[in-house]
Amino acid sequence: MTGKPYDDIPGTTIFDAEMSRRGYHLNQFCMSLMKAENREAFKADERGYLDRWPMSEEQKQGVLARDFNGLIALGGNIYFLAKIFATDGKSFQWAAARMTGVPEADYLAMMVGGGRNPKGNRYKGKPD
């Protein structure tokens, strides 16, 4: 599918119909981590637990590597992916730092300083 109105927004994936279809099993795997016993099973054998789900190999590798940007491209939604980093005992701030490719301390400093400025971040390849 091409020509979505939000395609020109940089660094952003909209969880639309196409992404939702692509990520259904990945996101439902994430959902299973809402139960304590499933979190234990996943932590004990991540690969074995992932193999119970009809996900693509790429999606499984993305989970094992905690590659959240990669997983978003494969249909993962951040609120579902949050179950993975919650299982790891990590926060949204930690995950956001990871997705933006900076150390958490730097990310925290950016947020305390007022956050990422929208200037230059509205349109791909355009200052504004």
Next chain:
Amino acid sequence: MARITAGLAMSHVPAIGRAVDTGMTGDAYWAPLFKGFEFSKTWEAANKPDVVFLVYNDHATAFSLDFIPTFAIACADEFAPADEGFGARPVPTVKGAPELAWHIAQSVIEQDFDLTIVNRMDVDHGLTVPLSLMFGQPKEWPVRVIPFAVNVVQYPPPSGRRCYNLGKAIRKAVESFPEDLNVQVWGTGGMSHQLQGPRAGLINSEWDKRFLDRIGPKPEELAAISHLEYVRETGSEGIEMVMWLIMRGALNDRVKEIHRHYHVPASNTAVGHIILENA
């Protein structure tokens, strides 16, 4: 007759709940945020409603991708705090208001808004963090709550216009309920934030403040804001602000602003808060 007396809006960041639950509200990082709610807690205690109609979004907690209702009204007697992946928050069970909730469901559906009716549901931070902000850490929540979940996870969420008009229908429904009840409508979520991808951390304070300026006097302008504008200007999760328009639609055309607070950041998010009374 039941009546809507006030509308409140506030963000519902999970880290705020964690700060309350672990006694960090006085820390240097958190204190400025909670300071802005001190007035609100006093005001709320003095103007305590019987029922809060609490508009929020579920964050892949009660609703997975199996069922994605655009608007869901919860009619149960009570709602347990959900385990969102790290154990449930240590907060009281939320008591519902089933008679009023069913009445609203029926009335609003008859006004052409096709709600999903929920009889069993755990509630996540989207619902419990606003309660913590307004009531602190009581043994029992001092109000009954009607959880009203709006889909803002699967694109597209309902439009701001649709939410604003739904608020008006909710008001009609409440005002046709025979019991004498004081009802507040809370719109939660927002303000600008993006939790995903390389643009995570986006905050647009200027835009947020203009939204706060207009929610009282110029809601029609806000109802016209497109999804694309929300996403581009306020981040992919800023679109949660459509839920504030349900609250606004449920109030009189003319309202009085009682209090306002804006603080950056709470984790990844710009926290906005406003109290509006019917004029």
